[in-house]
Amino acid sequence: MVGxxxxxxxxxxxxxxxxxQYYLSNQTSSGVKVDEGKLLTTDVPSAAVLYGDNIYLVFQVKFPLHIARQSVILAFSKISPNKFHLAEHDDKTTLSFDFSSGDSVSTYYPYQLKRNHGAFAIFGWGVLVPLGAIAARYLRHKDPLWYYLHVLVQFLGYIIGFAxxxxxxxxxxxxxSNFTTHRSLGISVLALGSLQVIAFFLHxxxxxxxxxxxxxxHHWLGRICIxxxxxxxxxxxxxxxxxxxxxVIYGAIISVMIISTTFLEVMMCTKLPKEGTCNGGLQMPTHHPNS
Structure with missing residues (x-):
């Protein structure tokens, strides 16, 4: 954690x-400063001891105020520091330490929350939103069914993706977790999806x-979002x-969508050459009921 x-x-x-002792001034490697920090150590010598497959750290710190309980983050890396420059940790966990009794309670990694995050993102942004776009392009001969399917599936995908x-x-x-690119892309996708929702009400x-x-x-923003x-x-x-x-699951989803879209695109270009539907790439419908 920074600071x-x-x-x-x-x-x-x-x-x-x-x-x-290191001080974590920011999330860059240069911001992790050796022999700095706010922990006040005592005169008791600190030590690192290897015993079997385990490494033990022994150190003593003092606090200006009485602390009953403190949360502690434990992390490890398989790579030793190079000239005291730390490598990114491979895993971590947290525990709550009770200084009055010496007991600690481990706080386990939220694996279920991570699975929920992945499932919502895949089903919302990766399945429903593309299906809504496919319905708008390839079912427009089923007017107004294509429009209602497009709106319903897209809204449902946005809600689940938002979750x-x-x-x-x-x-x-x-x-x-310091996954800056993943977090930035997620925010960008949410922003683009939100703009699409706003565009629907302001069409x-x-x-x-x-x-x-x-x-x-509307069309290009949707493509970029997907x-x-x-x-x-x-x-x-x-x-x-x-x-x-x-x-495997997401690879299968992507493969089915690419194959299906390619097939539908070829069929549409073959059956409807006079309407110019194949010109300009993925041109989606430009009308909907009551507009």
């Missing part, structure tokens, strides 16, 4: 033990002079270090 202090111990390749973002924020607040009449501009705005969502889902699966089943 916190950490006691770090390790055994180098020559078997020498080190224990150092994925909320669970992602809750997960970040629990784990403080101009089909006879309006700005309707053509609105169509381009594209970024797919990238972020893949990135999230990679970062989660989960089992292979998540990759």
């Amino acid at each position: 916190s202090s950490a006691m770090v111990g390790w055994i180098d390749n020559q078997g020498r033990a080190y224990i150092k 994925g973002v909320v669970s992602g924020i809750a997960l970040y607040n629990r784990t403080y 101009p009449n089909k006879d309006s002079q700005v309707r053509k501009c609105w169509n381009q705005y 594209f970024l969502a797919a990238i972020n889902i893949v990135l999230g699966i990679e970062l989660s270090d989960t089992n292979i089943s998540w990759k």
Whole structure:
């Protein structure tokens, strides 16, 4: 956590033990400063001891005020520091330590929350939102069915995707995972999706002079949103270090959508050449009922 202090111990390749205090001034490697920090150590020598497969850190700190209970973050890395520069940790957990009794209560990693975050994001942004776009493009001969399907599926996808973002924020607040790119893409997808919802309520009449501009705005914003969502889902699966089943499931979803969309696109271009529906790439419908 930014602004916190950490006691770090390790055994180098020559078997020498080190224990150092670090100050985490920011989330960059240069912001992790060795031999700095706010922990007040006593005159009791600190030590790092290797016993079997375990490494033990021994140090004593003092506090200006009495503390009954304190939360502590425990993290480890498989890579030893290089010239006292720390590598990113591989895993972490937290515990609540009771100084009055010496007892500690472990706070386990919120795996269920992480699974919920992934499931909501995949089903909302990765399945329903693309299906809503597919319905708008390839079912327009079923007027007005395509429009109602498009709106219903897109809204449902947005709501479930929004739940994925909320669970992602809750997960970040629990784990403080430093996945800046994944978090930034998630915020971008939510912003684009929200703009699409706003655009729905502000769409101009089909006879309006700005309707053509609105169509381009609506279509391209939707494509960018779907594209970024797919990238972020893949990135999230990679970062989660989960089992292979998540990759297989989403890979199958993407494959089915690509194959189905390609087939539908070929069929539409073959059957409706006179309407110019294949010109300009993925041109979605420009009208809907009562507009």
